[in-house]
Amino acid sequence: MDQLDPAIRGVLSSILTKYDGGPKTGIFTDGSCQINPGKGGWGVVQVSQDEIICEKAGFAEQTTNNRMELVAMIEGLRLLDPKVEYEIFSDSQLVVNTLNKWAQNWAKLGWKRRTGEIANIELVQEAYALFLDRPLAKVRWIKAHNGEKWNEYADTLASLYLR
Known part of the structure; x- marks a missing residue:
């Protein structure tokens, strides 16, 4: 992420000055x-006391928003020491x-639902395994596009592929 185009780095910096709400520590x-x-x-983005510890982003040519939300959660969980x-905040309910x-x-139930198949099962299983491996992690919902600084920052990282 350090080799980002200066224009993109500028967009990310503007998020930090535009927004101030929300939690100051978390992923x-x-x-x-x-x-x-x-x-x-x-x-x-992983932050501690309003300072960036780590940021990551990626993209896929053919995907869905739910798959990208799951991949983001997987990458966030991977940042955590299980102890x-x-x-960890996500705007995806x-x-x-x-x-x-x-x-x-x-x-x-053997990775089945009573009402049919589980969408994106391989990502769901990976995310759940990482979640179980980190028993002290708390996954929380955060409202999207509500001025929560670090959620807005993660949203901007997720849309870098458009720039």
Whole structure:
């Protein structure tokens, strides 16, 4: 991420001056798609006391917004030491509910749902395995496009592929 084009770095810097709300410590994840399905991206930023510790972003040529949200969560979980208590924020209720509510039951049922197949099952299984491996991690929902600085930053990282 350090070799970002100066114009892109400028866009990210503007997020830091434009927004101030929201949590100051945590991992913030986001995924997006230009057209769903279509070209998509994901972004992750880890912050401590309002300072960036790490940022990551990536893209896929043909994907969906839900896949990018799951990839962002996977990358965020990978940043965590399993022995450290940390909050991970996502504006995707699907991702948050998958990890906090649904995946446990799906795993018990042999990775099946009563109402049909589980979409993006390989990503769901990977995210859930990482989540279980980090018992002190708390996955929290954060409202999108609400002026929460680090969520806006992760959103911008996720959309870098458009620039």
